């Protein structure tokens with residue numbers, strides 16, 4: 001059912017829902033628009049309304065081909081709405097869910113677009129703070145680019161900042177989506193442009209692998225991995241592309257590339273990636289039926305979230321997005337000793353297709369087989385030299401987690 005939003009807009013049809021509100025296909029004086037209507041409890045929060053108005057200039061000022069422009073902010077009675085350019089297409093999460101993994105050329109083209117959009121925002125002093133596939137829209141009416149990808153546009157600029165009120169988050173709470181949170185946010189530092197680069201590198205890894213580098217299990221475990229673990233190389237990834245990802249996932253924000261440089265370096269790689277098929281990486285969930293030590297180690301024994309792929313609670317307490325994409329967390333900043341974690345990494349290490357997952361029953365069985373084979377080989381050798389002593393070969397190393405030593409709107413009819 002159509003409804004009026006302020007005096008100039010009409011919302012006609014729901015396009016989608018997120019944790020902060022509902023996005024409508026609407027009509028304004030200049031034609032079709034997308035209208036993000038914030039949830040009523042947010043709209044009645046006077047402090048938030050004040051910030052909304054305060055941020056007006058920054059939000060309305062962003063104009064770039066790879067940014068979904070905010071055209072208007074409406075504060076009207078109980079309605080608090082962002083009026084945006086309408087993108088006819090789909091979001092990147094939907095595409096990734098459909099395809100599981102993208103070919104490197106398409107993934108890099110999409111991420112290069114987003115990096116260019118971020119570069120414009122950062123130059124204007126705006127940090128996005130919630131870069132993730134849900135916030136990248138693919139414009140199906142735009143021209144096809146490298147890898148057959150449509151132009152990608154970053155949306156939801158400034159929304160995380162608006163909703164992240166100091167009252168809710170002062171020094172003790174983290175707002176964001178756990179899989180994409182830079183370590184410095186988890187350590188309680190203020191978010192600067194480099195947090196968007198970390199999140200975007202996480203998105204690139206996810207597009208290539210089909211899963212994020214530090215995700216999986218309880219949100220607390222995810223946060224700890226961001227701070228303490230290093231990313232494990234993806235089998236078959238071109239070295240230069242891998243080095244870019246590693247650099248942008250650096251724990252130290254100053255070591256990451258700037259958005260403009262990341263965009264340029266990614267575009268340089270496009271010709272080399274042309275025609276390359278998606279990476280042959282096994283999903284860490286493909287052996288989900290087996291007990292998963294990584295989850296068991298870090299989650300509360302009875303916590304129902306322990307097995308969610310992307311751990312999450314709503315952005316705002318009480319939020320219940322009716323899409324099944326719970327994507328935000330609002331939790332306290334962990335203490336340093338909690339972040340230090342255990343001696344063993346719990347991140348889901350990528351494997352070439354067919355290789356068993358570290359810690360899985362199949363991996364343990366193959367480690368056992370290796371131990372037996374080594375034992376037998378040892379026995380034969382010993383017998384051959386007539387010593388007659390049995391040497392037991394310890395297989396503990398086989399169970400260790402591998403470490404990287406280098407680094408530590410519907411389309412219109």
Ligand SMILES: Nc1ncnc2c1ncn2[C@@H]1O[C@H](COP(=O)(O)OP(=O)(O)OP(=O)(O)O)[C@@H](O)[C@H]1O
Nearest residue numbers: 015016017018019023034084085086087091134409
């Ligand atoms: N400018 C737009 N044009 C067309 N469709 C849009 C636009 N902005 C958002 N949408 C659609 O509305 C859906 C909901 O968007 P919204 O930003 O509210 O939630 P989200 O980003 O998916 O989740 P969350 O806000 O919880 O992180 C998106 O998935 C997208 O399909």
